[in-house]
Amino acid sequence: MKxxxxxxxxxxVLTSVxxxxxxxxxxxxxxxxxxxxxxxxxxxGNSIMSTFPKLAQQHASYLQQQLHAFKxxxxxxPMMSAVALALTDEDIADISAYYAAQKISExxxxxxxxxxxxxxxxxxxxxxxxxxxxxxLYRNGDLPREVSACIACHGPFGEGNKPASFPxxxxxxxxxxxxALTDFKSGSRGNNPESIMHMIAKKMTDEEIKAVxxxxxxxx
Numbered sequence: 001m002k003x004x005x006x007x008x009x010x011x012x013v014l015t016s017v018x019x020x021x022x023x024x025x026x027x028x029x030x031x032x033x034x035x036x037x038x039x040x041x042x043x044x045g046n047s048i049m050s051t052f053p054k055l056a057q058q059h060a061s062y063l064q065q066q067l068h069a070f071k072x073x074x075x076x077x078p079m080m081s082a083v084a085l086a087l088t089d090e091d092i093a094d095i096s097a098y099y100a101a102q103k104i105s106e107x108x109x110x111x112x113x114x115x116x117x118x119x120x121x122x123x124x125x126x127x128x129x130x131x132x133x134x135x136x137l138y139r140n141g142d143l144p145r146e147v148s149a150c151i152a153c154h155g156p157f158g159e160g161n162k163p164a165s166f167p168x169x170x171x172x173x174x175x176x177x178x179x180a181l182t183d184f185k186s187g188s189r190g191n192n193p194e195s196i197m198h199m200i201a202k203k204m205t206d207e208e209i210k211a212v213x214x215x216x217x218x219x220x
Contacts, residue, residue, distance in 0.1 A: 024097065025096055041099075042054075130210060137211060138212055147203045147208070172216060
């Protein structure tokens with residue numbers, strides 16, 4: 001019952017967030033406008049480098065939201081802010097529509113590196129154990145420590161919430177997810193409605209961040 005109440009409470013918070021209406025973009029025009037994006041995010045939005053996010057199959061509303069945030073300075077990144085400044089609203093809508101129409105690629109099973117194996121308490125846990133830990137955290141959260149379940153915002157399969165512009169997470173690179181959650185935890189990443197992600201990430205341990213990121217990266 002407590003778990004259900006936790007998910008319900010988060011859902012009620014989400015429904016209170018006002019959704020921003022976004023213009024529908026032109027997919028074909030968007031493809032022509034992604035030439036400056038391909039070096040980091042790949043030809044079809046599936047980045048090769050695991051530290052750069054995959055954009056394929058992401059909700060257009062979320063992509064538009066983030067590009068506008070880079071453009072107006074509410075989210076900061078030296079490279080993305082410079083790129084976004086040169087985009088018109090029409091460009092942003094078209095590029096977002098193109099990436100939303102692409103299919104996200106699947107990931108190989110993550111491999112723990114030497115740093116993971118040396119850190120406590122992650123040490124002595126194999127990748128399957130961490131993925132199982134992440135699966136439980138994703139679905140149920142951690143009630144004693146008030147870590148909310150990811151499923152409330154991002155759906156049971158990591159599909160996100162299109163009307164609310166909450167991002168799809170399935171098959172995203174684990175390394176990128178780890179960085180994003182760590183940035184939310186430290187407060188270095190902004191543009192977070194109601195500071196929901198800041199509040200959640202601050203209560204997560206580094207191991208939990210890795211575990212849930214590995215689990216999400218395996219969602220299809």
